[in-house]
Amino acid sequence: MDVRRLVGENVRRYRLAAGLTQEQVAERMGVDRAYVSSLEAGTRNPTVITLWHAAQALGVEVHLLLRASGGTG
Amino acid sequence: MDVRRLVGENVRRYRLAAGLTQEQVAERMGVDRAYVSSLEAGTRNPTVITLWHAAQALGVEVHLLLRASGGTG
DNA sequence: ATGTGACTAGTAGTCCGTA
DNA sequence: ATACGGACTACTAGTCACA
Numbered sequence: 001m002d003v004r005r006l007v008g009e010n011v012r013r014y015r016l017a018a019g020l021t022q023e024q025v026a027e028r029m030g031v032d033r034a035y036v037s038s039l040e041a042g043t044r045n046p047t048v049i050t051l052w053h054a055a056q057a058l059g060v061e062v063h064l065l066l067r068a069s070g071g072t073g
Numbered sequence: 074m075d076v077r078r079l080v081g082e083n084v085r086r087y088r089l090a091a092g093l094t095q096e097q098v099a100e101r102m103g104v105d106r107a108y109v110s111s112l113e114a115g116t117r118n119p120t121v122i123t124l125w126h127a128a129q130a131l132g133v134e135v136h137l138l139l140r141a142s143g144g145t146g
Numbered sequence: 147a148t149g150t151g152a153c154t155a156g157t158a159g160t161c162c163g164t165a
Numbered sequence: 166a167t168a169c170g171g172a173c174t175a176c177t178a179g180t181c182a183c184a
Contacts, residue, residue: 003125003135021166032160037168045120047158047177048139052076062076066121066136094147105180110149118177120158 003066007051008042010065014058015040028057076139080124081115083138087131088113101130 015025022040026033030053038044039054046054048062055062088098095113099106103126111117112127119127121135128135 001125003121007121023166033167034161034169035159038159041168045122045158047118047120048076048080048124049118050158051121051139052074061141063136063139066124066139096147104178106148107150107181108179114149116150120177123178 002042004045005042006068007046007065008040008044009069010067011036011054011058012040013069014060014064018058020058025054025057029053075115077118078115079141080119080138081113081117082142083140084109084127084131085113086142087133087137091131093131098127098130102126 011025015022022036023033026036029036029050031050035044039046051065052062055065058065084098088095095109096106099109102109108117112119124138125135128138131138
């Protein structure tokens with residue numbers, strides 16, 4: 001179980017569903033574009049505050065970014 | 074909106090619901106008791122990996138630690 | 147059995163350039 | 166518009182002593 005990968009997959013899914021580019025998400029989050037890229041790649045271990053900013057940028061509730069994709073949702 | 078506080082409240086809620094002490098949660102997480110204390114106090118900004126360890130220690134799914142207590146499901 | 151501040155080592159997140 | 170790497174600064178992880 002790798003939460004970093006889980007977060008990355010969720011960010012990408014919600015971003016594409018919202019029709020946004022990484023650049024747009026980065027601007028909304030107030031972070032660098034390269035950061036969003038590595039976040040989606042699952043190579044980052046973001047803090048909960050960063051995760052919250054991502055959720056805001058994507059227009060979803062923060063806990064959704066930690067839900068398993070194929071989970072019993 | 075302060076996610077740190079949200080995490081702290083949730084950790085405390087689930088810990089008490091499980092009938093565990095901070096000391097026991099700390100041991101399960103593999104961290105110091107003081108860390109759990111500050112986590113519950115909402116003064117920490119944990120990474121998602123730390124959050125995942127906390128969820129494991131409490132026997133809950135990690136996304137539950139980011140759910141608003143009185144939230145609209 | 148808990149809360150807080152100081153502390154050392156590690157890393158989150160930035161900025162720049164390339165493909 | 167996206168992926169990756171390197172050097173950099175600010176902050177978090179995790180611990181200890183004291184109350």
